[in-house]
Amino acid sequence: MSEKIYTREEVQGIADSIRRQILGIALKTGGCYLAQACSSAEIIAALYTRILNLGPSAGLWDAIPFPGVPGPDNMDYPRGSAYHGIPAPDKDRFFVSCCHYASVIYCALAATGRLSPGALEKFNVDGWNMEMIGAEHSPGFENTAGSLGQTVSIAAGTAQARKWKGDTGLVYCLMGDGELQEGQTWECVQTASYYKLDNFIMVIDANGQQVEGAIRDQTLLEPLEARFASFGAACVVCDGHDIEAVAQACGTRHPGQPLAVICRTKGYTGIPPLKKRWPYLHFIRISETERPKYQKIYDEMGENAGEDGKEYA
Amino acid sequence: MPVKMERNTHEKNMLRFASEHPEVLVLSADLGSSCEVKKFRAVYPERYLTMGIAEQNMCSWAAGLAREGYRPFIHTFSVFLYRRILDQLEMSVAYPNLPVVFVGFVPGITTPGGVTHQSNNDVGVLRTVPNMAIFDVGDATEIEGVLDLAYAYNGPVFIRMLRKEVPRLFPAGEPMQFNRARVLRQGSDVLILSSSICTEEALRATAVLERHGVSVQHMHVSTLKPFTDPAILKALKKCKYGVITMENHYVTGGLGSAVAEVLAENGIGKRLIRIGLPGYTHGASKMYLMKKYGIDAMSLIRGVEELTGSSLKIAEEELEKENFVDFLEV
Numbered sequence: 155m156s157e158k159i160y161t162r163e164e165v166q167g168i169a170d171s172i173r174r175q176i177l178g179i180a181l182k183t184g185g186c187y188l189a190q191a192c193s194s195a196e197i198i199a200a201l202y203t204r205i206l207n208l209g210p211s212a213g214l215w216d217a218i219p220f221p222g223v224p225g226p227d228n229m230d231y232p233r234g235s236a237y238h239g240i241p242a243p244d245k246d247r248f249f250v251s252c253c254h255y256a257s258v259i260y261c262a263l264a265a266t267g268r269l270s271p272g273a274l275e276k277f278n279v280d281g282w283n284m285e286m287i288g289a290e291h292s293p294g295f296e297n298t299a300g301s302l303g304q305t306v307s308i309a310a311g312t313a314q315a316r317k318w319k320g321d322t323g324l325v326y327c328l329m330g331d332g333e334l335q336e337g338q339t340w341e342c343v344q345t346a347s348y349y350k351l352d353n354f355i356m357v358i359d360a361n362g363q364q365v366e367g368a369i370r371d372q373t374l375l376e377p378l379e380a381r382f383a384s385f386g387a388a389c390v391v392c393d394g395h396d397i398e399a400v401a402q403a404c405g406t407r408h409p410g411q412p413l414a415v416i417c418r419t420k421g422y423t424g425i426p427p428l429k430k431r432w433p434y435l436h437f438i439r440i441s442e443t444e445r446p447k448y449q450k451i452y453d454e455m456g457e458n459a460g461e462d463g464k465e466y467a
Numbered sequence: 468m469p470v471k472m473e474r475n476t477h478e479k480n481m482l483r484f485a486s487e488h489p490e491v492l493v494l495s496a497d498l499g500s501s502c503e504v505k506k507f508r509a510v511y512p513e514r515y516l517t518m519g520i521a522e523q524n525m526c527s528w529a530a531g532l533a534r535e536g537y538r539p540f541i542h543t544f545s546v547f548l549y550r551r552i553l554d555q556l557e558m559s560v561a562y563p564n565l566p567v568v569f570v571g572f573v574p575g576i577t578t579p580g581g582v583t584h585q586s587n588n589d590v591g592v593l594r595t596v597p598n599m600a601i602f603d604v605g606d607a608t609e610i611e612g613v614l615d616l617a618y619a620y621n622g623p624v625f626i627r628m629l630r631k632e633v634p635r636l637f638p639a640g641e642p643m644q645f646n647r648a649r650v651l652r653q654g655s656d657v658l659i660l661s662s663s664i665c666t667e668e669a670l671r672a673t674a675v676l677e678r679h680g681v682s683v684q685h686m687h688v689s690t691l692k693p694f695t696d697p698a699i700l701k702a703l704k705k706c707k708y709g710v711i712t713m714e715n716h717y718v719t720g721g722l723g724s725a726v727a728e729v730l731a732e733n734g735i736g737k738r739l740i741r742i743g744l745p746g747y748t749h750g751a752s753k754m755y756l757m758k759k760y761g762i763d764a765m766s767l768i769r770g771v772e773e774l775t776g777s778s779l780k781i782a783e784e785e786l787e788k789e790n791f792v793d794f795l796e797v
Contacts, residue, residue, distance in 0.1 A: 224564040225598050226621040290563055297530075301558045304527040308559055311531020319535070338555070341524035348519075 160203040165397045168265040169195035173424045174455040175261045180440050189421030189435030191258045193361035196395045197417050202266045204401040207246045209239025211268035217276035217284050221291050234295035237268045243321040249296045251305035252330040256288035269293050303336025310346045313354035326355045332364035346412040347386025354412040361419045368433035382414040394419035470634045473607035478503035484614045494541045496522050502542040502572045503630050522547050526555035533565040545571025545586035560623045564598045568617045574627035575715030581750030591720015593625050594692050601692040603627040605666040607635040612642035646690045654682035658706035662688045662722050663715040671786050672764040679779045694725040708774040709738030718743035740770040
C-alpha cells in the first residue's frame with residue numbers, strides 16, 4: 155500500500171474533500187460532473203490510500219500548459235501516469251476508464267499529496283493539462299479514455315504483458331456501469347478470463363445512472379454479478395460508500411481469474427438536494443436560484459472538515 | 468514478361484522477422500490461418516494470441532501490450548482493421564502513437580468475398596489518421612521488406628498485405644524503401660504511378676506502350692503515408708502530357724487523391740487521370756473484378772490515349788500474353 159498509513163477517518167476525510175472540491179468547482183463555474191464525485195468519492199479515496207500499491211508521484215507538482223498531442227516528435231511529454239509513481243515490477247498500475255471522473259481523480263491526487271491543491275485552479279481552463287475529460291497528459295491518466303469501453307482492454311493487455319514479465323504488481327481499471335453496455339467490455343472480460351489474468355481487477359462505480367437517466371430505463375444491464383461470472387470473471391459486490399467494504403472487496407482472492415468489484419453507489423451521496431434530480435445527474439448545473447442552497451452545503455462541508463478542509467471555491 | 472510466382476511469402480518472412488525480434492507478437496481474430504500465420508502459431512505458440520472474433524478488444528489490448536514494450540502485429544483482413552474498429556485504432560493506438568502494426572490482408576478486390584470482405588477505401592480513411600504510416604505492397608520482395616520498415620517506424624503502421632501466390636516483380640536484393648517510390652521505367656511523355664496489384668497489371672501495359680511509341684515513366688508506390696517522396700514530385704514536373712494513377716482502391720482518397728494534393732500544392736498544372744475502383748464492388752475472381760471495374764491494363768491504355776490525345780490501337784490480345792495468377796480462395 156502507499157507509504158502513509160491512513161486511518162478510516164482520514165480516508166473518509168479525503169472522500170469528503172473530493173465532494174466538497176467538486177461542489178466548489180460547480181459553484182464557481184456553474185456546473186461539473188458532481189454526481190460522479192458523489193458516487194465514487196469513497197471508492198477513489200480508498201483506492202489511493204488503502205488499495206493501490208503505488209510509488210511516490212513522479213509527476214510535476216503544478217499544473218502545466220497542454221504539452222501537445224503525442225506524435226513521432228513528441229513522445230517525451232509529461233505523462234499523467236507519472237502521478238501514480240514510476241512503474242516498477244512490484245507496484246500496481248491504475249487505469250481510469252470513466253474519464254468523466256477526471257476532476258475526482260485530480261482532487262484525490264491533491265488530497266493524497268500527489269498534486270498541488272493549487273493545480274485544481276487550472277481545471278478545465280483553456281490551454282492547460284487539467285482537462286475536463288482526461289487524456290494521456292492529464293494527471294492520473296495512463297491513457298485517453300474518453301471513448302468508453304476501450305480502456306479496460308488496454309489495461310487487460312497491460313496486465314497480460316506484466317504477467318509475462320513476472321511483475322507482482324496488479325493492474326486496476328476503474329469503470330462506470332454505463333460503459334459496461336459497450337460490447338468491447340465483454341470482449342475484454344471473456345479474453346481476460348481466457349488468459350486467466352488474475353493480476354487484473356476491474357473496479358466498477360455502479361451508480362445506476364447515465365446521461366439519459368437511469369440505466370434500467372435505457373437497456374438491460376443487470377444482473378451484473380451474474381454477467382461477469384458467466385464471462386469467467388470472479389465477481390464481488392459491495393457498498394461503494396463503505397471504505398472498508400471497498401478495500402475488502404478489492405482484496406478478494408481470485409486465483410486464475412480476473413476480478414470484478416461492483417461497488418453499488420448513489421450519485422447524490424453527501425449532497426442531499428441532488429436526490430431530487432435523480433436519475434438525471436450526468437452533468438450538474440447549478441442555477442442562480444439554487445446557488446444559496448448548494449453554497450450552504452459547501453460551507454457546512456468546510457466546517458465539518460475543520461482546518462484540513464481544502465479551499466477551492 | 469516472365470514473372471516468378473512466390474507462395475506464402477509472409478508466412479516465411481513473419482517467422483524470420485519474429486526470430487530476430489523476441490518482443491514481436493502476433494494477434495489473431497480467428498483469421499490467422501487465412502493470414503499466413505498458421506505456421507507461426509505452431510512455431511511460437513506463446514507469442515500467438517488468439518483474441519476470438521472480437522476486433523475491438525484485440526486492437527485496444529494490443530495498445531496495452533505495446534505500452535509495455537511488446538510489438539503487436541495484428542493479423543486479420545484489412546476491412547476489419549479500419550472499417551470495423553476505426554475508433555479503437557484512433558483512440559487506443561494512433562493518438563498515443565503506439566507501435567502497433569495492423570497487417571491487413573486481402574486489400575481492395577483481392578478477395579471474392581464481396582463487399583463485406585473488400586477494403587476498397589482503407590487508404591482513404593486511414594490517410595486522415597494522424598501519426599499512422601500506410602504501406603501497400605506490390606510483390607514478394609516488398610512483403611519480405613515491409614515488416615522491417617514497420618518495425619523501424621516510430622508509430623502505428625497499416626500494411627495492405629498480399630498473400631498466397633504473389634509475383635516477384637522486383638529483385639530480392641532491392642528491398643522496399645520507406646517513402647521512396649520504385650522507378651520501373653524511365654520516360655517523358657506520361658507518368659504512371661501504380662500500387663498494390665495494379666503494378667503487375669501496369670507492367671503488362673508499359674512495355675506495349677513503349678512499342679507503340681509512348682515514352683512512359685512508371686513508378687511503383689508502396690508508401691502511401693507519408694507521401695512526400697521528392698522523386699515523385701520531380702516526375703510529376705517532368706511528364707509532358709500528365710499523370711495516371713492506378714490503384715486497387717476506391718478512386719477517392721487513395722493514391723490518386725494523394726497525387727492530386729501534391730500536384731495542386733506545388734502548382735503543377737498537369738492533367739491527372741485516376742484509375743481506381745468506382746465504389747463498392749461485388750464478390751468474384753480478381754481478374755474478373757479488375758476488368759469489370761476498370762483497374763486493368765486496358766484501362767491504363769485508355770488513360771494514356773486520353774492524355775496523349777492519340778489512339779494507340781492496342782488490342783486486348785497484345786496484353787493477354789503476360790502471366791496472371793488469380794486469388795481464388797476466401
